[in-house]
Every structure is written in structure tokens, then in C-alpha cells.
Amino acid sequence: MSQTTAPFPAYLVSNTDGTVGAAFTTLAEAQLDAGDVTVRVQYASINFKDALAATGKGKIIRRFPCVGGIDATGVVESSASPRFKAGDGVIVHSHGFGVSHHGGYAARARVPADWVNALPAGMTALEAITIGVAGYTAALAIDLMELNGLAPARGKVLVNGATGGVASVSIDILAQRGYEVVAITGKPAEAAYLRELGAAEVIASADLPQGSKPLETALWQGAVDSLGGAPLSGLTRSVQKDGVIASIGNAAGLEFTTSVMPFILRGVRLIGVNSDNDPALRERIWKRLGTDLRPRHLGRIARVVPFKELPGAIDAVAGGKARGRTVIDLGSAA
Ligand SMILES: NC(=O)c1ccc[n+]([C@@H]2O[C@H](COP(=O)([O-])OP(=O)(O)OC[C@H]3O[C@@H](n4cnc5c(N)ncnc54)[C@H](OP(=O)(O)O)[C@@H]3O)[C@@H](O)[C@H]2O)c1
Numbered sequence: 381m382s383q384t385t386a387p388f389p390a391y392l393v394s395n396t397d398g399t400v401g402a403a404f405t406t407l408a409e410a411q412l413d414a415g416d417v418t419v420r421v422q423y424a425s426i427n428f429k430d431a432l433a434a435t436g437k438g439k440i441i442r443r444f445p446c447v448g449g450i451d452a453t454g455v456v457e458s459s460a461s462p463r464f465k466a467g468d469g470v471i472v473h474s475h476g477f478g479v480s481h482h483g484g485y486a487a488r489a490r491v492p493a494d495w496v497n498a499l500p501a502g503m504t505a506l507e508a509i510t511i512g513v514a515g516y517t518a519a520l521a522i523d524l525m526e527l528n529g530l531a532p533a534r535g536k537v538l539v540n541g542a543t544g545g546v547a548s549v550s551i552d553i554l555a556q557r558g559y560e561v562v563a564i565t566g567k568p569a570e571a572a573y574l575r576e577l578g579a580a581e582v583i584a585s586a587d588l589p590q591g592s593k594p595l596e597t598a599l600w601q602g603a604v605d606s607l608g609g610a611p612l613s614g615l616t617r618s619v620q621k622d623g624v625i626a627s628i629g630n631a632a633g634l635e636f637t638t639s640v641m642p643f644i645l646r647g648v649r650l651i652g653v654n655s656d657n658d659p660a661l662r663e664r665i666w667k668r669l670g671t672d673l674r675p676r677h678l679g680r681i682a683r684v685v686p687f688k689e690l691p692g693a694i695d696a697v698a699g700g701k702a703r704g705r706t707v708i709d710l711g712s713a714a
Contacts, residue, residue: 385409385457389713390486391690393434395444400436402448402691412490413481416461419470419491421713423509424449424484426690426706427545428631431698433478434691442480449708450477451513452484453505461493469499471666473513474655485690487713494659500670510682510705511669513655514545518604519665519673521626521653522553525602528624528649532558535601535620540564540585540611541631542574545681545705550604551577552675562600564588564611570703577677591617594641598623609633616642616650624649681705687713 388409393402412418427450432438434448441448451473456464464470475495477483482490499508511519522530530537537554541547542563554561555578563579565571571582589596591614598620605612605625609632615625616638627650642648657665665673675681681704685693696702 385488388487389687390447390482391434391449392445393441393448395441400441402434402694407447407482407486407488409488412488415481415490416493417459417464417470417491417496418457419452419454419472419489419496420457421452421454421484421487421489421710422505423454424452424708424710425509425512425514425545426693426697426702426708427451427512427514428629428697430478431694434694435698437698440479442476446478446480447482447484447486448478449484449486450474450479451509452477452489453499453509454489455505457488459493463493464496464498469505470496471499471508471512472496473516474657485687485708487710497662497666500666500674503670506682506684506707507678509707510678511549511675512545512705514705515549515669515675516665517628517653517655518546518550518553519669520655520657521550521604521628522557522673523665523668524651524653525604525624525626528651529622530602530624532560536560536562536581536599538562538564538600538603538615539579540603540615541606541629542579542582543567543570543703544606544631546606546628547604548577548681548704549675551579552677552681553673554604555579556676557673566700567703573680573703576680585611588614589618590614593617594639595645598646602626604628607632609636612636613638616648619648620646622647622649624651626651626653628653682707684709
């Protein structure tokens with residue numbers, strides 16, 4: 381059983397008469413949701429989804445009030461699951477974490493064991509949260525894309541929303557696997573950062589070829605798409621024969637339009653990527669993140685912010701001003 385701890389700080393998202401907002405508060409351990417594993421949180425992060433949740437810009441939170449933060453790393457304090465024991469370094473992410481169950485923006489988290497993974501061998505809590513749910517999803521996408529034919533010799537791979545969290549880790553992993561990565565960004569001033577991660581080419585999204593024919597010039601063997609909307613529409617028309625697009629996100633929009641032509645004439649594969657996975661798949665992807673898919677530039681990707689500066693950092697992510705992964709240091713929180 382978990383030992384009783386003193387009240388600890390938390391960042392709680394609430395809904396007051398239909399207005400969603402977030403604020404610091406103090407929680408007692410008894411107020412945490414039920415779960416097998418209690419974790420002393422060291423780091424959390426700000427994902428696009430966290431920014432939508434905390435600002436109320438998106439209908440993300442499914443149970444108010446809810447501690448935000450859809451991923452966290454830390455040390456197990458107590459565990460009723462045989463898979464973990466006190467002292468283990470772990471990462472928690474996905475499923476209801478920070479959405480319908482108190483999340484990572486608190487000094488303690490208690491969660492079902494199926495939402496927890498051991499840190500890969502030799503990986504620190506800071507490195508693991510820099511990967512976080514964003515990097516996990518990037519690795520899952522690349523795993524699925526390679527199962528669908530992606531291979532370094534077959535051509536360029538596009539990564540859009542390139543300065544974002546999912547995209548930054550995607551560029552890093554793809555480059556270390558020998559792919560020629562083309563980064564598409566709305567922040568061309570960050571070209572040097574993207575090249576450091578391994579992008580061979582950086583294109584400003586405003587300079588991307590526009591077109592609306594059912595099939596445009598085939599430029600890429602694959603694409604990691606964080607954006608959805610019009611950028612995904614364009615991708616379907618410009619991927620080469622038997623190419624593969626991983627649809628991960630919706631930063632530019634929920635809907636896209638295309639025709640069946642890319643699919644029936646070029647055999648383009650549009651694959652969906654979702655990070656809510658069963659323990660066996662999570663285990664396999666985290667093992668790969670610690671070995672053959674291990675990112676090489678996590679120190680460049682992370683921006684570490686103290687817990688007390690979380691609100692301002694959330695606004696930066698919500699406003700599209702952040703770069704890479706914004707990591708929240710809860711080390712001094714309690
Ligand atoms: N499927 C899953 O399980 C899963 C898991 C994790 C994340 N996601 C989704 O993946 C997407 C990316 O997440 P993230 O955490 O990497 O987000 P992020 O760090 O905020 O990055 C998103 C990037 O997209 C670009 N962008 C932002 N707003 C845009 C707009 N209105 N139009 C065009 N481009 C825009 C920006 O890159 P540039 O300025 O460089 O263009 C930004 O850095 C989100 O939609 C998120 O919800 C899904």
C-alpha cells in the first residue's frame with residue numbers, strides 16, 4: 381500500500397458554468413483517482429492536447445475537475461501490480477491520463493498499471509519525458525510505416541509541423557535510420573534546429589507546391605502528418621506509388637478532402653496512428669525507443685520549464701510559439 385504523503389501541488393483543469401480554466405491547487409493523496417501504481421512525478425510535458433485542454437480551446441477533458449498532463453515520468457512509490465515495484469523509474473501516458481483521470485501536472489499520480497512502462501535501460505526520466513507521448517507516437521508511426529513498405533532506399537520522407545513535438549522526434553528517428561527527411565515548417569527561421577535533428581531539407585509550408593488535381597507530382601515515399609486538414613489533402617496527392625502516410629494529428633484541421641485516385645492508381649496507404657495501446661504493443665515500442673529507434677538529439681529537443689511557469693508555457697504551446705518538447709520539471713514540487 382502507498383504511504384500517506386503530505387498534500388502536494390497540482391494544476392487542475394475545471395469547468396465553472398461552462399467556462400474551462402486551469403489553476404494551481406493542492407491535493408491530498410486520497411483525492412487521486414484509483415490505480416495500481418503510485419508515482420512520484422519528476423517530469424511532465426506540454427503536448428498540443430494539453431494546451432487545448434488547459435485553455436479550453438478543445439473539448440479534451442472528459443471529467444472535471446481533472447489534473448492536466450497526458451504524460452509524466454517519475455519513480456514508483458508503491459505498486460499493487462507485480463510488473464512494478466517501489467523505486468522503479470517509469471513513464472505514464474495515454475488512455476485516460478490527464479483527460480478523464482488525474483494526470484501528470486501534480487507531484488503524485490496514481491494510475492492503472494497498463495498505462496505505465498518501465499524506462500528503457502540507460503534512459504533518464506528527463507530523456508524519457510522528452511520522448512513522452514509525442515515521441516512514442518512518432519516511433520509507433522515509423523514502426524507502422526516500415527511494416528507498410530517505408531525503406532530508406534525508396535525516397536524522401538516528409539515531416540510536417542516540423543518544429544512540433546511529434547515531428548521533432550520523428551525527424552530525429554527517421555534520420556538516424558538513414559532516411560532523407562524533408563521538414564515542412566511554418567517557422568522557417570528554425571531551419572538550423574531542424575537540420576541539427578537530421579533534416580536534409582527544410583521547406584517553409586508557404587512554399588510547398590499547391591495544387592488540387594487528383595494526382596500531383598509524386599515527391600515523397602512517405603509522410604508523418606501532425607496536421608490533418610489541407611496539408612493532409614495535399615499529401616495524399618503528392619505521395620509516390622506504394623507510399624505511406626501516417627495520420628497522427630489535427631493541428632491544422634479535422635477534415636480533409638481528396639479523391640480515391642491516390643489510393644487506386646498509386647496504391648498510397650493512409651494509416652491511422654493512435655497511442656492508446658495495449659501493454660504488449662507499448663512494451664515493444666518503448667523497447668525500440670531504447671534501442672534501434674532511440675532519438676539522438678533529445679537534449680536539443682527539450683526545453684525544461686519549472687512547474688511554477690506551467691501556465692505561461694501552456695500559452696506558448698497553444699499559441700504555436702513553442703519548439704520541440706516543452707518539459708515541466710516537478711522536481712521541487714513536493
Ligand atoms: N494520434 C495520437 O495518438 C497522437 C499522439 C500525440 C499527438 N497527437 C497529435 O499530433 C499533433 C501534434 O502534436 P504535438 O504534441 O507534436 O504538437 P505541437 O508540439 O504543438 O506541434 C504542432 C506543430 O504543428 C504546427 N502547427 C501548429 N498549429 C498549426 C496550424 N494551425 N496550422 C498548421 N500548422 C500548425 C507547428 O509546427 P511548425 O510551425 O513547424 O509548422 C507546431 O509546432 C496534434 O494534433 C496532437 O493532438 C496525436
